[in-house]
Amino acid sequence: MDQQVSEKKGLAKLVGGTYSRWITLGIWISLVVILNAVFPQGNSQTNENAQNLADSLPSVQAEQIAKQEFPSESGVPALIVLHREKGMTDGDVQIVQQLTAAFTQEPLPNQSLIVPLHELPLPAVKGQLSEDGSTFVLPIFFNKEADVDQLKESMDQFQERVDQITNADLFAADVDSSEELSARITGPVGIQIDATGLFSDADVSLLIATVILVLVFLLLIYRSPILALIPLVAVGFAYGVISPLLGWMAREEWIVVDSQGLSIMTVLLFGAGTDYCLFLIARFRQLLMVESSKTKALFQAVTGSTGAIAMSGFTVVISLLALLLADYGGLNRFAIPFSLSILIMMIASITLVPAMLAIIGRTSFFPFVPRTLEMRRERAQRKGKPEPKPQKPNRFGVMIGNWITQKPWTVILATIVLLGSFAAFSPQVKYTFDTLSSFPEDVPSREGFQLIGEHFSQGELAPAKVIVDTEGKDLPLQEKLGELEKVAKVLEPKSGQNNPDIVSAEVEFTLNPYGNEAMDFIPLLMEETRKILQDAGIADADSKVWIAGQTAEQYDTRETTDADAKRIIPVVIIMIALLLLLYLRSFIAMLYLMGTVLLSYFSALGLGWIVIHYFMGADAIQGFIPLYAFVFLVALGEDYNIFMVSSIWKKRKQMPLKQAIREGVAETGSVITSAGLILAGTFAVLATLPIQVLVHFGLITAIGVLLDTFIVRPFLVPAITSVLGSLAFWPGKHREVETATEQGATTHL
Structure with a gap:
C-alpha cells in the first residue's frame, strides 16, 4: 500500500510539478498535432457496408450460392414507389415507361438491371398497378459490390434525371395528395441509404448538443466559466488523439468503424470523460479549502483520486473489450473504438487535467474561488468585512x-x-430487428414501404429466396411452398447458371418481411423445404437447402446476437x-x-x-x-x-x-x-x-x-x-x- 501511495505521489509530481506541468501539456499538444498531421480522421474511414454475419451462417452461404448461380438476380434492388392517391393516369404510367427507356439507354452507375417496361404495350404495364390503380413499384437493381456512398450517388443522379424527364419534383410531392404524382425510394437500397444518412447527420448534431449540455451543466454546478471549460478541453484533446488513431487502424484494416459507432463513442467520451475529470476536480476543490498551497492540494488530490479513477476506467475498458467476443460484426467492431476512447480519456483525466489545474490554480474556480479559513479571514480583514464563518x-x-x-x-x-x-x-420487453421501425415516419424509404404494404403485399419489399439442390429431380417447390399459410406468392423456380441442379424460388410473405413474425417463419420455411426434398428421396436434405434474403439475414442476426x-x-x-x-x-x-x-x-x-x-x-x-x-x-x-x-x-x-x-x-x-x-x-x-x-x-x-x-x-x-x-x-x-x-x-x- 505504501508503494502504491508513493507511485501516486510520483505521478502527481510528474504531471503537476513546476516544470512538468508544462511538459505534460506540451506532450498532449504534440500528440494531437502529430497524429492529426500523419493519420486520417476516424470519420473519414467509416465502412457502412461491413459484413455483420459470419460466412458460416445459412443466410450468408445462401447469398454466396445466389451470387454464383443466379448472377442476373443477385443485384440489390431499389424499389421506386410511384403513387397518386386518386389513381394513376395513363400519363403517369407512360412516365414509368419513359424512365425505364431512359435508364436502359443510359444506365446509372453500378446499375445491373432495370425491367424494360417501355418495350411492353401500355395495357400490360397498367396491369402491374395495385388493385386500386394508385400505386406502381419500379425495381432497379444494383451491383452487390457497390457501397453505400456509391449507391447514394446513383440514386441522387436518378432523382435529378427523373426531375428533368418529368419537369416535376416527384420525390418532394406529398404521398397523401390526390392531385400530385409522388415517388419514394425504398427496398434494400433505399433503406440502406436512409440509415446511413440518418447516422451521418446525427454525428454532427449529437456532438454539438452534447458539448452544449455538458457546458451548461458544468456552469450550473460550479458557476465557473474556466472550470466548465477544463473538462471539455480535456475531452477535446482526448478526441484529438482518438480520432486519428482510429482512422489509422481503420485505414490499415485492423478495425472497422461506422457512423453509428462513432456517434455513440462521442456520447460515451463526453459523459464518462467529464465524470473522470470531475472526480479529480471535486477532490482538488475540497482540499483547497483546507490547504493553503495549491501545489500540495493538487498533489493530494491526484494521490487520493487516481486509484479510483484508474479502477473506474479499467472497469469500463475491460467491459467494452468483452465485445470482441461477439460474432455479430455490429457488436464486435464497437469494442476497440469504445475501449480505446475510455482508456485515453482516463489517461487524460489523470495527466492533462492535473497539469491544467496546476497551471491555472485556484483561478480555475473563479469567481467562487475556494480558500482556507485563514485565507478568507485575511481577505476579509484587508477589505474590512466581517470575519467569515467556517465552511459548513x-x-x-x-x-x-x-x-x-x-x-x-x-x-x-x-x-x-x-x-x-x-x-x-x-x-x-418486446424486441425487433426491423430497421425501418427505427426511422422517422417521414423518411422516404419508410413512406415507400408503407405504400407497398397498403396497396400490395408487404412481402414484395424483400422476398425470401429458397435455394435447393434438386439432384436433377423435378420438385413441386412452387406448389408446396405456396400452400404455406404465411406465403403470398411463389415465383416460378429457376435453375442455376453453372449447376442446373441448383434451383431457386422467390417466396413473398403475406406479412412484413422485416418483422418478428416473418423471422419466426424462416425455420418453418426451411423445414418444409427440407421435407419436400426428403419426400422426393433426396438424402441429406439438411445440407441441400438454403434461404437468402433480408428476412433470413435478420433471423441469423437475432440468433447470433442472442448467442x-x-x-x-x-x-x-x-x-x-x-x-x-x-x-x-x-x-x-x-x-x-x-x-x-x-x-x-x-x-x-x-x-x-x-x-x-x-x-x-x-x-x-x-x-x-x-x-x-x-x-x-x-x-x-x-x-x-x-x-x-x-x-x-x-x-x-x-x-x-x-x-x-x-x-x-x-x-x-x-x-x-x-x-x-x-x-x-x-x-x-x-x-x-x-x-x-x-x-x-x-x-x-x-x-x-x-x-x-x-x-x-x-x-x-x-x-x-x-x-x-x-x-x-x-x-x-x-x-x-x-x-x-x-x-x-x-x-x-
Whole structure:
C-alpha cells in the first residue's frame, strides 16, 4: 500500500510539478498535432457496408450460392414507389415507361438491371398497378459490390434525371395528395441509404448538443466559466488523439468503424470523460479549502483520486473489450473504438487535467474561488468585512448519511421494493430487428414501404429466396411452398447458371418481411423445404437447402446476437467482479456491489420499457439494446460505487465504520450527483435524434445512470455496508476505530 501511495505521489509530481506541468501539456499538444498531421480522421474511414454475419451462417452461404448461380438476380434492388392517391393516369404510367427507356439507354452507375417496361404495350404495364390503380413499384437493381456512398450517388443522379424527364419534383410531392404524382425510394437500397444518412447527420448534431449540455451543466454546478471549460478541453484533446488513431487502424484494416459507432463513442467520451475529470476536480476543490498551497492540494488530490479513477476506467475498458467476443460484426467492431476512447480519456483525466489545474490554480474556480479559513479571514480583514464563518458541511449529504446508518434495513427494503417493481417489467420487453421501425415516419424509404404494404403485399419489399439442390429431380417447390399459410406468392423456380441442379424460388410473405413474425417463419420455411426434398428421396436434405434474403439475414442476426449476449454478459460480470476483488480485497463487497448494479440494470430496462411502450407508444425496442445497455450500465454503474466505496474504505481506518459511511456518503454525494446528471444527460441527448434505436438506447441508459446516481449509490450500497459491518470486508479484516483520529477529519463537498 505504501508503494502504491508513493507511485501516486510520483505521478502527481510528474504531471503537476513546476516544470512538468508544462511538459505534460506540451506532450498532449504534440500528440494531437502529430497524429492529426500523419493519420486520417476516424470519420473519414467509416465502412457502412461491413459484413455483420459470419460466412458460416445459412443466410450468408445462401447469398454466396445466389451470387454464383443466379448472377442476373443477385443485384440489390431499389424499389421506386410511384403513387397518386386518386389513381394513376395513363400519363403517369407512360412516365414509368419513359424512365425505364431512359435508364436502359443510359444506365446509372453500378446499375445491373432495370425491367424494360417501355418495350411492353401500355395495357400490360397498367396491369402491374395495385388493385386500386394508385400505386406502381419500379425495381432497379444494383451491383452487390457497390457501397453505400456509391449507391447514394446513383440514386441522387436518378432523382435529378427523373426531375428533368418529368419537369416535376416527384420525390418532394406529398404521398397523401390526390392531385400530385409522388415517388419514394425504398427496398434494400433505399433503406440502406436512409440509415446511413440518418447516422451521418446525427454525428454532427449529437456532438454539438452534447458539448452544449455538458457546458451548461458544468456552469450550473460550479458557476465557473474556466472550470466548465477544463473538462471539455480535456475531452477535446482526448478526441484529438482518438480520432486519428482510429482512422489509422481503420485505414490499415485492423478495425472497422461506422457512423453509428462513432456517434455513440462521442456520447460515451463526453459523459464518462467529464465524470473522470470531475472526480479529480471535486477532490482538488475540497482540499483547497483546507490547504493553503495549491501545489500540495493538487498533489493530494491526484494521490487520493487516481486509484479510483484508474479502477473506474479499467472497469469500463475491460467491459467494452468483452465485445470482441461477439460474432455479430455490429457488436464486435464497437469494442476497440469504445475501449480505446475510455482508456485515453482516463489517461487524460489523470495527466492533462492535473497539469491544467496546476497551471491555472485556484483561478480555475473563479469567481467562487475556494480558500482556507485563514485565507478568507485575511481577505476579509484587508477589505474590512466581517470575519467569515467556517465552511459548513453538506447538510443534505449528512442527513442522508445519518438516516442510512440509523435505519439501514428500512433503506434496503424501500430501495429493493422500488427497484424490484421496475425490474418486474423487464421480462415484458418486446424486441425487433426491423430497421425501418427505427426511422422517422417521414423518411422516404419508410413512406415507400408503407405504400407497398397498403396497396400490395408487404412481402414484395424483400422476398425470401429458397435455394435447393434438386439432384436433377423435378420438385413441386412452387406448389408446396405456396400452400404455406404465411406465403403470398411463389415465383416460378429457376435453375442455376453453372449447376442446373441448383434451383431457386422467390417466396413473398403475406406479412412484413422485416418483422418478428416473418423471422419466426424462416425455420418453418426451411423445414418444409427440407421435407419436400426428403419426400422426393433426396438424402441429406439438411445440407441441400438454403434461404437468402433480408428476412433470413435478420433471423441469423437475432440468433447470433442472442448467442453473443449469453457469452458476453457472464464474461463482463466475471471480469468486473475480479477487478473489484483485487481493488477492494473483499469477496462480500464484490458480491453486493455486483448485485446492486445488476438490479439497477434490470430496473432500468423495466422502467425504460414503461416509458418507451406505455408513454411513447413503441411496440418493441431493437434487439441489440439490452446487451449494449448492459455493458454500459454495469461498467459505468460500478464507477460510482467504486468512487464512493473507496472513500468509505479509507475513512474507516481513522473513524468508526458508521461514521465513515456517513462521511463517505456526504463527501462523495455532490460530485457523484453532478457526474451522474452529466452522464445521464449526455445519453439522453440521443433521445433528441430521429433514430429510434438511439432514442431507446439513450433513454434506457440515462434511466439506469440516474437510478445508480440517486438510489443505488447514495442509499442501497451504503445501507448494505452498514448492515454487514465488519463482514463487508471479508476475507479482509476490519478493525473498528472507536473515535475519529485527527487524520480522519474531513471537509465536505
